Structure formats: structure tokens, C-alpha cells
Amino acid sequence: MKKKTKASKHRNPNPKKSVRTLAIDIGGTGVKAIVLDDKGHPVTERGRIVTPRPATPQAILDTIAELAKGQGVFDRVSIGFPGVVRKGVTITAPNLDPSWKGFDLVHHVEQWLGKPVRAANDADVQGFGAIQGEGVELVVTLGTGFGSALFVDGRLVPNLEIAHHPFRSKKTYEEELGDKVLKEIGKKKWNHRLKLAIESLEALFNYDRLYMGGGNAKKVTLELPENVTLISNVAGLLGGIAFWQMDESPLVKMKVARS
Numbered sequence: 589m590k591k592k593t594k595a596s597k598h599r600n601p602n603p604k605k606s607v608r609t610l611a612i613d614i615g616g617t618g619v620k621a622i623v624l625d626d627k628g629h630p631v632t633e634r635g636r637i638v639t640p641r642p643a644t645p646q647a648i649l650d651t652i653a654e655l656a657k658g659q660g661v662f663d664r665v666s667i668g669f670p671g672v673v674r675k676g677v678t679i680t681a682p683n684l685d686p687s688w689k690g691f692d693l694v695h696h697v698e699q700w701l702g703k704p705v706r707a708a709n710d711a712d713v714q715g716f717g718a719i720q721g722e723g724v725e726l727v728v729t730l731g732t733g734f735g736s737a738l739f740v741d742g743r744l745v746p747n748l749e750i751a752h753h754p755f756r757s758k759k760t761y762e763e764e765l766g767d768k769v770l771k772e773i774g775k776k777k778w779n780h781r782l783k784l785a786i787e788s789l790e791a792l793f794n795y796d797r798l799y800m801g802g803g804n805a806k807k808v809t810l811e812l813p814e815n816v817t818l819i820s821n822v823a824g825l826l827g828g829i830a831f832w833q834m835d836e837s838p839l840v841k842m843k844v845a846r847s
């Protein structure tokens with residue numbers, strides 16, 4: 589008999605049965621969860637719990653367990669995490685807690701929920717739910733932090749961290765455009781800064797398309813250039829299906845629901 593590899597263990601053993609993915613988005617303000625069918629369509633009501641403070645790994649694991657309880661049956665889990673994630677281990681978490689450095693998130697949630705788990709940076713996951721899979725596509729998320737994800741012909745350049753890169757006046761993109769500063773300076777000034785940021789990002793990446801999502805995308809009032817699209821915050825959860833489908837069939841990987 590063929591030995592089970594790690595990948596085959598995670599594949600749908602019964603392809604006729606729709607696999608349900610519990611998609612979790614850990615944010616600096618809220619932790620969200622929804623169950624998606626294998627087409628990426630939501631099959632439950634989205635659950636949301638305010639991010640506990642201090643946002644330690646244990647506090648977030650408890651929150652995930654609480655959300656999972658309210659979401660019914662699922663076969664696997666995907667997690668968008670607000671920091672750098674390498675092979676399931678969290679490396680940074682600027683808007684959560686320093687104790688996330690070196691935490692094996694995938695392993696702990698697998699133990700906790702008893703299902704296979706994948707985790708990636710939140711903007712990377714959101715990007716999978718938004719992109720078309722052609723050319724250079726940049727995704728930024730406007731929320732507590734400033735998320736960013738870069739795709740080339742549908743392939744992700746993982747963990748692109750524009751957030752902490754200098755933007756202007758010796759401040760970073762996140763310091764100039766994060767949620768905290770939006771509350772301080774108001775929508776008008778924030779939109780002006782965002783316009784400058786878009787110009788700067790276009791000059792740097794020469795993208796074919798820029799997508800802007802995240803909780804504060806609804807605060808965008810500036811007139812957007814033709815190659816910039818606003819995306820719904822729900823994409824943060826819908827992308828959770830795409831990064832499971834990647835190794836199942838390259839043909840379905842971009843065909844996830846984008847509503």
C-alpha cells in the first residue's frame with residue numbers, strides 16, 4: 589500500500605463530498621470565522637469576537653475555540669494571521685503581542701480543534717480571495733495594521749511587509765495609515781495620505797492592479813485610479829479556501845468565489 593504523505597493526508601478522501609473549511613481571520617480588532625464549502629461559498633453566518641487583550645497565543649486560541657463552537661461541522665481550517673508566518677510558525681505580530689514570536693500556530697490549532705490547519709499572513713490570505721491570477725497584482729489591507737500581498741501570475745511572494753517600510757516624514761506606511769492614525773487625523777487627511785501611498789506603491793511595483801480591502805476600505809472616499817479596486821472585507825475569509833485548493837488543482841485555484 590502507498591504510504592500516506594502529509595499532502596495526501598490533507599486531501600479530500602471522498603471527492604464527491606463537499607469539504608468544509610473553517611476560515612479564520614485574526615485581526616488586531618476582531619477575530620472572525622466562517623465555514624466555506626469547497627466552492628468557497630459561505631455556509632454559515634460569520635462569527636466575530638473582539639480581539640482579547642493582551643492578545644497572547646493562549647487568549648487567541650481560546651477565542652478561536654469559542655468561534656469554532658458556533659460554526660458547526662468542518663473538515664479543515666485556514667487562518668489568516670496579522671504578521672509574518674513561516675511554515676505555520678508565527679514570526680511577528682506587531683498588533684497582537686510579542687509572545688507570538690516563534691509560536692507554532694498550526695500545530696496548536698490542530699491539537700485544539702483536531703483538524704488539519706494551514707496558516708498564512710492575513711493579507712496573503714485576503715489576496716487569494718481577490719486576485720484574478722494574471723500579471724502583477726498587489727493587495728493592501730487597511731485596518732488596525734497595513735497589510736500587503738504581492739502576486740505574480742497568481743503566485744504569491746509570501747510575507748511582503750510594506751507596513752513597516754518607510755513611507756514619508758520618517759514614518760512607515762502603518763504609522764501613517766493604520767487605524768489609530770485614521771482616528772487621530774480624520775477621514776479627509778487620511779484619504780489624502782492614501783492617495784500619496786498609492787502613487788508611491790505604483791511607482792515601486794508597477795502593478796497591473798491594486799486591490800484595497802480591510803475594515804477601513806469603506807472609509808476610502810478619494811477618486812481611485814482605473815487600476816485600483818476596492819474589495820470587500822469578506823475576501824479576508826474567502827481567501828481561506830483558495831490556499832487549500834492550490835495543491836489540489838492548479839485550475840481551480842483562481843476560481844474561488846469573489847463576491
Ligand code: BGC
Binds near residue numbers: 670671683736749762
Ligand atoms: C503586519 C502585517 C499584517 C498587517 C495587517 C502589519 O502590522 O506587519 O503582517 O498583514 O499588519 O494585519
